Amino acid sequence: MSGSEFRYCPRCGASLQEESLFGRARPVCPDCRWIYFADPKVAVAALVIQQGQVLLVQRSNEPQRGLWSLPAGFMDSDEDPAAAAERECLEETGLRVQVTGLLDVIGGLEHPHGAHLLIVYRAQVLGGALQPADDAAGAAFFSLEHLPPLAFRTTAQVIQQHRATLPAENSS
Numbered sequence: 001m002s003g004s005e006f007r008y009c010p011r012c013g014a015s016l017q018e019e020s021l022f023g024r025a026r027p028v029c030p031d032c033r034w035i036y037f038a039d040p041k042v043a044v045a046a047l048v049i050q051q052g053q054v055l056l057v058q059r060s061n062e063p064q065r066g067l068w069s070l071p072a073g074f075m076d077s078d079e080d081p082a083a084a085a086e087r088e089c090l091e092e093t094g095l096r097v098q099v100t101g102l103l104d105v106i107g108g109l110e111h112p113h114g115a116h117l118l119i120v121y122r123a124q125v126l127g128g129a130l131q132p133a134d135d136a137a138g139a140a141f142f143s144l145e146h147l148p149p150l151a152f153r154t155t156a157q158v159i160q161q162h163r164a165t166l167p168a169e170n171s172s
């Protein structure tokens, strides 16, 4: 079965067969007509800037263990995406933040266990104490001129987008 981790119908147990449906080949159950759709996994991230510095977390898990990324994580299907970004930030950095706006929506899988879609919000700190937790090995604010090794293309892209919004004298 190309592109699917399912060989059997999760609803009735029959062997799935591939059929051309809705524009591409998809695994389909010949008995109950269940169709496997490869739905995108969605992650949310927070860009938190404080006194010109960006909040980053150090990854404690592979891939890219030890490298730094924006506070981010997968959202649950019943979660509000902005609330999910605030939750992930609190879980990973100890800081309570509030989303202030949408920065970007970025498509493209960066690694096999990653997200197909990343929603990036701007957020500001409300309170809390900076302390790495959950799956973060570190959490810190970094000057845009002295960034640590970044884990993902999207992290670099988002920081570059932020720099592009700054006055010229501060973005060099």
Ligand SMILES: [Zn+2]
Pocket: 009, 010, 011, 012, 013, 014, 029, 030, 031, 032, 033, 034
């Ligand atoms: Zn079935």
